[in-house]
Every structure is written in C-alpha cells, then in structure tokens.
Amino acid sequence: MLSDTSRLSDAALLRRVHAGEESAFDLLYRRHQGRIYRYALRMSGSPEAAEDVVQEVFLAVIRGARGFDAAHGALASYLYGMARNLLFRQGGAPPADELEEGLAVIDADPLEGLHQAEQVERVRQALAGLPAHYREAVVLCDLEELSYAEVAEMLGVAVGTVRSRLHRARALLLDRLSGQRPEKERCRA
Template identity: 40%
Template structure:
C-alpha cells in the first residue's frame, strides 16, 4: 500500500517560500542604486524557491537555471518593476522564470524530460532507503506525466505551499481556474501513483 499523496509530497523536502524580510524594500532601493551586494542578498533569499519551481515545471536543470538567471537579470535591469502590493518578490521572480521557460518551450516546440540518470553510482543503501528512493522516483515520473498547467498548479500549491491567490498570479490565471487545475492534477497524480505507471 502506497503512502498518501500528501505524505509523498512532504517527503520530497520542498519548503514553503521564505517570508519577505522587512528590509526587502531597502534592498531593492539599494539594488536600484547599483549596490551589487543587495542583489547577492536577494538572490540568496529567493533563488532556491524560484529554482525548485522552475525545475519542477521544466524537468531540466539547465533550463531551470537559465530561467532563474534570466529572472534575476531582469530584476537587476529594472528593480522598480516589482510592486509589493501585487504579491511577494518570490512570486514576481517565479513569474519571470515562468515566462522564460514558456519562451524556451515555444522555441523548442517540445518538452525536455527530466534526466533520471545519476552522475555516479549510488552508495549502497538499506532496503528502506532504496524503497523510499523508488517511491520518490515514481512520484517524479508521475509529476512529469501531468500537463504543463496541472504540473504548474501542483508545483505552486502543493510543493511550494503558495496561497491560491499567489499561485494564480504566477500562473497568469484566476483562482477558480487554478483550483480546477489543481483538483485535476491531484486526481491524475493519485491515479498514476496507484497504478505505478512510469513514463
């Protein structure tokens, strides 16, 4: 019997996006004034969640890294484009990364699947760790089988634990549409996991 879907998602180690610090506006003002250290601090604070989001959507490390780099390059070129009243800085950066991924995807006219191979042989593992790794591999394989909108919805809400409003803003859709996508994504993912399907 497989563990419930939400416990599988929890075991992946995704964390909720860090709350914006009270000095975020000050950092953005310093960035606008040309302070490179401000960009470094913002990058350390936000890049992890933006990268995990981009990787879950793209299924490709290089594409995810390119999207994160482009998001921060755009922030550097125009920090005044971020408006705090429209959502968190993390959501703003994730939205820019999403646009970069969609642009890459349109250019390639195909989705590049996640490479499941390892760079080196895994260290010997106990039966429990091996079984856990196989379950996680199965979960990632199932997530990659979801459509882009479903994968995006489940990544934003279940993996990154963003609010429906913030997730909808990043996805460029309404909360109602996001909820529908999320419901269908969870249902499809549960079916794939129950069937033990692989791509």
C-alpha cells in the first residue's frame, strides 16, 4: 500500500490528507519537511524557529492548504512560500532600502589562509547578517541548490531578479567577510 501511495503526486496526496488519511500525510511530510526545516534553519539560524515553522506550515496543510492550486505551481513552492511568510513575520519584513546596500571594493580574498571550519563559521555569521532578500537568494540557490526558475517561482519574481540578487548577495558576503577580518590579517592576505 505504501508503494502505491508513494507514487502519488503531491496534489493527490494532499486530497487524501484532507480526507483524513494519515499515511498520505506521513508521506507528504517526509517528502517536504526536510527542505522546509533546512530553509527555515538556514534563514533564521535557530533550530527552535525552524521547528516552529515546520509545524505551522504542515498545520496549514492539515487545515486545507488554503490558496494552493496545483494548476498554478508545485506544492513545494507553496510550502516554501508559507515558510517564508512565517519567517518574515517572525523577524519582520525587510525594508526595501535594505536592497540598496552599497558595496565596498574588495581587493583581497577574505577567506584565504583560513581553515575550512573557520571559513564556514565566518560565512555563517556573514550570511546571518545579510538583508533577508539577499540571504534568501544565497540560501535557496547556493545552499538548497534550487534552480533559478524554482526560486523565481517561489519568490514571485523574474529569473533575472534572482540572478542579480544572488550576484549582489555574494558580493555583499565577500564584503562582510572582508570586514570581519582584522586589518593585520587582511593586509597579510
């Protein structure tokens, strides 16, 4: 029975969930919870916040996934969208002027000479400090490895916008990473 159910599309599973079928819900949950949890974790940096987001998103699924239309997009995009709204509600929507942050010219690699663990930690900190729209572009494209088209659909923007946000986000990351390093280190690099 599980193998039969496992072949069902998200939309079909969703219909079964609405009819109260627990096995359909389990499958739908297993299919999507990991991605939603990781997205929320990487965006918020908090396992507790990520757990809350997963719970709220799937509660909405149980309650009917109002607004979801399989003809207009994938369930995954719908779930990401819900998680995104919840995260922005928790952390406050990013003001528009955050998108216009200026960039300094980087003349040296801020990660050069650091061990990987140090690099990762610095990138994590720099990512957490990025404006939400840019952080989101990095999380979805670089960490979640979604395609530009998927991210564009999820965010409701053009593919070109995703590309430019990601480009700017990476530049901002490098800028911030370079700002994190002590002057002496930067000179040495």
